[in-house]
Amino acid sequence: MKKDQKLKQRLLNELARVGKALGSASRLELLEVLAQGERTVEKLAQAAGLSVANASRHLQVLREARLVEAEKEGLFVHYRLAGPEVLDLTQSIRTLAERRIAEVERIARAFRQDREGLEPLRGAELVERLRAGTVLLLDVRPEEEFRAGHIAGAVSVPLERLGRELRRLPRDQEIVAYCRGPYCVLADRAVELLRAKGRPARRFAEGFPEWRAAGLPVASATTT
Numbered sequence: 001m002k003k004d005q006k007l008k009q010r011l012l013n014e015l016a017r018v019g020k021a022l023g024s025a026s027r028l029e030l031l032e033v034l035a036q037g038e039r040t041v042e043k044l045a046q047a048a049g050l051s052v053a054n055a056s057r058h059l060q061v062l063r064e065a066r067l068v069e070a071e072k073e074g075l076f077v078h079y080r081l082a083g084p085e086v087l088d089l090t091q092s093i094r095t096l097a098e099r100r101i102a103e104v105e106r107i108a109r110a111f112r113q114d115r116e117g118l119e120p121l122r123g124a125e126l127v128e129r130l131r132a133g134t135v136l137l138l139d140v141r142p143e144e145e146f147r148a149g150h151i152a153g154a155v156s157v158p159l160e161r162l163g164r165e166l167r168r169l170p171r172d173q174e175i176v177a178y179c180r181g182p183y184c185v186l187a188d189r190a191v192e193l194l195r196a197k198g199r200p201a202r203r204f205a206e207g208f209p210e211w212r213a214a215g216l217p218v219a220s221a222t223t224t
Helices: 003-021 025-034 041-048 052-064 084-100 102-114 123-132 143-148 159-168 186-196 208-213
Strands: 068-073 076-081 135-139 174-179 201-207
Touching (some): 025 041, 052 068, 084 102, 084 208, 123 135, 159 186
16 A cells, blocks of 8 residues: 555544444533533533443543543543534534435424424524513523523523523513523423413523524623
8 A cells, every 4th residue: 555545544543433432311401511511521421411431431542532621620530622623523414414315304393393383582682682672582402501601691590490480580571481402401491380370481402502603692600
């Protein structure tokens, strides 16, 4: 094999490592959680419904493929996405799969049909409504995700606290809930709860990572 062919083969092998690392539903979910902000192994395991040992194994695969980075602080190891291009990659995979794989398209369509009554709000409309001050934007992700980064102007009310904190939310303003992304169900459950209590509510069609990737205003605990 000629030198240039060997080099090409080595390059393709390295590219294949990335594809192999993404070939797991659990690893894709870990990347979705990390798109919200840095996490420890323990927090990632809890969010993804994995044991700590299993989460650690998946994270090691992602780290070897250079999709995530890790840093030890005291007794804990903190993980983060290696860069914004990792989110771009996972979003491209989602879009390609929805368009080209019949089963994915069928499931995605059923997923959206189940949400039709929730009247999802698109990015451009949400920007306009926020500027006009006609909606209250509710971040229903865990509080630590909100602190790591959130849509500017959003109020943090994690889903598990929403029922208890409902009284402090205005009654005369429409509420828009958002969470981790288009397939995250936290916002759906929040809207269902709010409507059951007689509150006007809708969900944001995307999530915080997509909002940030679009270059729209974001904030964190250090900037609010």
